[in-house]
Amino acid sequence: MSPVWHPFTQHGLGEPIPLVTRSEGAALYTADGRRVIDAISSWWVTTHGHCHPKIMAAIVEQAGKLDQIIFAGWTHEPAEAVARGLLAIMPGALTRVFFSDSGSTSVEVALKMALGFWRNRGDDRHRILVLEHGYHGDTIGGMSVGERGVYNQAYAPLLFEVGTIPLPGADPQPSYDALEAECAAGAAAFIVEPLILGAGGMLMYPPAVLAEFAAICRRHGVLFIADEVMTGWGRTGTLLACEQAEVVPDILCLSKGLTGGAVPLAVTLASEPIYQAHLSGDRAKMFFHSSSYTANPLACAAAVANLAIWREEPVLRGITLLAERQAQRLARIAANPQVENARQLGTITAFEIEAPTTGYLSEIGPRLLAFFRERGILLRPLGNTIYLMPPYCIDEADLDTVYAAIEEAIAEISAA
Numbered sequence: 371m372s373p374v375w376h377p378f379t380q381h382g383l384g385e386p387i388p389l390v391t392r393s394e395g396a397a398l399y400t401a402d403g404r405r406v407i408d409a410i411s412s413w414w415v416t417t418h419g420h421c422h423p424k425i426m427a428a429i430v431e432q433a434g435k436l437d438q439i440i441f442a443g444w445t446h447e448p449a450e451a452v453a454r455g456l457l458a459i460m461p462g463a464l465t466r467v468f469f470s471d472s473g474s475t476s477v478e479v480a481l482k483m484a485l486g487f488w489r490n491r492g493d494d495r496h497r498i499l500v501l502e503h504g505y506h507g508d509t510i511g512g513m514s515v516g517e518r519g520v521y522n523q524a525y526a527p528l529l530f531e532v533g534t535i536p537l538p539g540a541d542p543q544p545s546y547d548a549l550e551a552e553c554a555a556g557a558a559a560f561i562v563e564p565l566i567l568g569a570g571g572m573l574m575y576p577p578a579v580l581a582e583f584a585a586i587c588r589r590h591g592v593l594f595i596a597d598e599v600m601t602g603w604g605r606t607g608t609l610l611a612c613e614q615a616e617v618v619p620d621i622l623c624l625s626k627g628l629t630g631g632a633v634p635l636a637v638t639l640a641s642e643p644i645y646q647a648h649l650s651g652d653r654a655k656m657f658f659h660s661s662s663y664t665a666n667p668l669a670c671a672a673a674v675a676n677l678a679i680w681r682e683e684p685v686l687r688g689i690t691l692l693a694e695r696q697a698q699r700l701a702r703i704a705a706n707p708q709v710e711n712a713r714q715l716g717t718i719t720a721f722e723i724e725a726p727t728t729g730y731l732s733e734i735g736p737r738l739l740a741f742f743r744e745r746g747i748l749l750r751p752l753g754n755t756i757y758l759m760p761p762y763c764i765d766e767a768d769l770d771t772v773y774a775a776i777e778e779a780i781a782e783i784s785a786a
């Protein structure tokens with residue numbers, strides 16, 4: 371029996387854990403010779419496809435030169451190139467790049483930057499506003515600003531208090547009013563997942579709402595943090611989801627697709643006033659955050675290659691094509707009477723299937739997982755919510771296979 375303890379896995383249920391030996395494009399290959407279609411980009415990280423040759427080559431080349439170097443007081447060309455490459459494609463108001471190593475840490479950094487900003491200006495504001503049903507990672511700060519529920523009940527005593535803004539329904543006014551009131555009371559920052567709340571159930575809201583949220587924060591001087599860890603790198607049809615609302619955040623979190631999904635790396639981008647608030651002759655005002663592998667050169671080399679792919683290849687054209695292919699298949703599945711609330715944002719599709727219980731622990735979740743695993747498809751429903759977030763290179767045949775398996779799963783579940 372393996373001693374490995376897997377994340378988000380109930381080992382007591384005896385789920386089989388396939389051994390994966392190789393990956394390429396939209397597929398994973400198991401030790402027992404099976405090809406598995408990766409319909410969720412291995413937890414939303416893989417953008418262009420697994421083992422992209424240019425990204426792999428960049429890692430190999432870097433491995434012959436410099437593996438790791440402390441990043442406090444030292445620098446290296448791959449990190450400098452990532453920073454330059456990011457500033458060339460990100461909104462102009464974001465001028466500073468702080469490295470870390472996961473989506474969660476990019477969020478921790480964002481929250482600490484926001485509090486450091488206020489404190490260094492002599493204001494002790496510290497209240498963080500969040501959007502209902504949000505998810506920002508599994509560290510203590512990330513959980514604190516995320517939805518409270520089964521994910522984090524056991525750790526609730528460690529989580530800090532936040533102001534929760536309701537996710538707008540048909541009438542967004544109550545959400546705007548709640549945000550106005552919280553901002554007027556002197557919040558430090560508002561953190562949101564722009565346009566789509568991922569782990570909260572692939573819940574979508576329109577660009578106009580995002581734009582109004584940002585405008586309210588701006589009017590009150592409250593910092594606006596966009597967590598684009600999931601939405602960044604084209605998932606929603608544009609490089610950033612914020613673009614669709616013409617919103618420029620004060621702080622932006624990116625990870626996952628930053629390296630094309632090959633190796634862990636994250637950045638938190640900050641606007642100049644946030645950096646300037648930490649700039650001083652006083653060492654007590656520096657930004658107190660680091661981790662051992664900050665800006666690891668191998669990871670940065672992968673990000674440099676990813677940035678080159680975005681510059682040199684028709685990535686957005688591929689994204690548009692995938693969005694169209696997804697739309698055609700979603701329209702078909704939406705006609706299934708067991709399917710509810712079919713929705714799409716860019717390359718992401720999602721819908722609920724009728725089930726006696728809903729939510730993350732809906733009993734059909736594990737049944738669906740097993741059903742798809744047996745058919746060689748990596749899908750991980752969020753309770754009774756099924757979603758697809760494939761790598762951009764997935765072809766029509768693989769997409770058809772995935773949707774056909776979903777139709778079969780629905781038929782089997784409703785017959786049971």
Ligand SMILES: Cc1ncc(COP(=O)(O)O)c(C=O)c1O
Binds near residue numbers: 568569598599
């Ligand atoms: C919006 C968002 N923020 C933060 C995270 C945490 O990222 P990581 O799992 O890399 O720590 C995730 C992960 O899915 C996410 O979707």
